Amino acid sequence: MPTDNKPFSEKMVDILNYGSLNLAMGIGYRMGLFDVMDAAGRPCTIDEICRDATLNPRYVKEWLGVMVCGGIVDLIRDDDGEPRFLLPKDHGDLLTRRAGNNNLGVYTQEIPLLTDCAMAHVHQGFLTGRGVSYENYPDFHGFMAELGDAKHRQVLVDVFLPSVDEGRLVEALRQGINVCDLGCAQGVATILMAEAFPKSRFTGLDISADALETARAEAGRKNLTNICFLERDAAQLRHPGDLSEAFDYITAFDAIHDQTRPMEALQGIHEMLKDDGTFSMIDIAAETDIDGNRNHPMGAFLYTVSLMHCMPVGLVDNGAGLGMMWGRQLAEEMLLKAGFSAVSVMEIPNDPFNLHFFCHK
Template sequence: MDHSREAQRAAFAVRMAEILDASALNAALCLGYRAGLFEAMDRLGFPASCAAIAREAGLSERYVREWLGAVACGGVVEHSVSESGEELFLLPPAHADLLTRRAGQDNLGVYTQEIPLLTQCALEDVLAGFGTGRGVPYERYPRFHEWMGQVAEAKHREVLVDAFLPSVAGGEVLRRLREGVDVLDVGCSEGLVALLMARAFPGSRFLGVDISEDALAKARGEAARLGLENVRFELRDAAALGEDAALAGRFGYVTAFDAIHDQTRPLEALKGVRAVLAEGGYFSMVDIKAETDIAGNLDRPMGAFLYTVSLLHCMPVGLVDGGPGLGMMWGRGKALELLREAGFGRVEVCDIPGDGFNAHYLCG
């Protein structure tokens, strides 16, 4: 009998049980987040019965009880029993700090939706892709822009204007924004980044571009609601930016938040950014902090999660029409290679204040 193999088998059996338990718990967390249960328990703020929690959330008590079983077993909520024998449940404030919308940039609850959403959208297409090598069209992800809007809200609402922009080029970009400059946001989705900047810097002019008309319609609607006249949104392929002579050298500042790795022609998109960037202008490319080789990511927190998100969305989207399928984990080495090939002479990899998850490639 191979005792070493048997010991490995036993250890991996334990690990598999942990994996299955955690994946199931994530589904429960997703349901709780979307149903407003974490918000309801946070409002209550004390150990409450299932009936009280269901009333506060306006939901079915029977469904809530089964959900409470999952999150209590998972250590997300605390279980206790009252003197009368009634089961009580508490969402500790420290847990609510990471699971509710009030958490802002610390909101991890919003990410519990990502794997269930991507599985619903594209699991069968991705499975087919293992055999064909073909990509999955963006249209297969109908709720993706809506979810990305939630992520942008969590990431940018509190920190973009007050923390990120002041850190760019030692405050030089902030000075230019205040004086007045043309700004382009590439892959703007529902427009939050451009809208936040347009509101904060009325003397500057902003253009957001994306390939989703549905997302752009929401962006335009929000601009109208806010009464912002210094921001526009256009349907454009980032890879074609350099083909429009009217945009050449126009923008003093260009941003791309988690957008380049999804492109079917990422090098052309970066060359387009270089073409539209004004002399002396800055380009901020923000993307996942990772290494290009898998070996460099083996100890990265949430590495398996990030590769799986890339497998279900970023890579197959980037494979469409013969694209390279960079994926979300394209990493520092590949990013620097493409930025230099696109013609950027100055590339600095910067930390982002309060964000250890992403890297900021500041280019000029």
């Protein structure tokens, strides 16, 4: 978050206004209001918006008050004097589900959701140092699936995978290889890959039984026969077992920093790879030292998400508690310590949030 020269009193007013605006935008996104207004493409009355959104006019009127005062929605009065409300197209380009990988609206739900899930537990953590278990985030898994769908569906198959290893990975996927997606949650990315590359075989691993049940149901609905989901603790995979040297390629999408035993998880990935296998770790683009993130455009937001979720779940059972902002330097150091012979770090096309750590066994 870039620094500014405002008096602190003015900055506090901004904080209160923008915090409130984020909460209201998260509600509007969840209720589909941005999508309805974007689809209309013209100034609409409250009744028109409510008809298309099937929502209560009194609640929507109050919500529109927030949006107008926050500069998200324009208020226009025609000759009849009735107020009409317009979501400018350039705002819709960033706030709606059609925005795909440019969708920032989906993130407005994150802080309110984490506050609802974990605030009391995080308060206790400040006093005790204890972590917060995944069971306290029941709605967060659904949000992460929605977020993954918003991001992965547009770019994973068409942009990211073709960028890996100068296109050689996609050729191998087309011919047929064994792939593991570690920390697959509800299987959004795993299923997209299995659909795109029917000759390859995909295994999704996660510690959440509920998330895996959702993933299996979706794969079954799509009649995918080249995919399976297993409940496994990533920290235990470093020991020789049925998955040792089983995979040509492994992915971990923003999953390692949540692990209670991240080094053991990385060692497990190394154990699961074939001798010539490769690993793509996609994780937050940040520096390890707080000072290095001083001018990060979303540093305050990302540290808050980490404080409310990533760090506490990583502290469970005296875990490492890396947090989302563990940073590039520590990530590279840990990957090399885990046994990988080479680690290349690169930006991801159309994804300013993350870095791609591409590792060779």
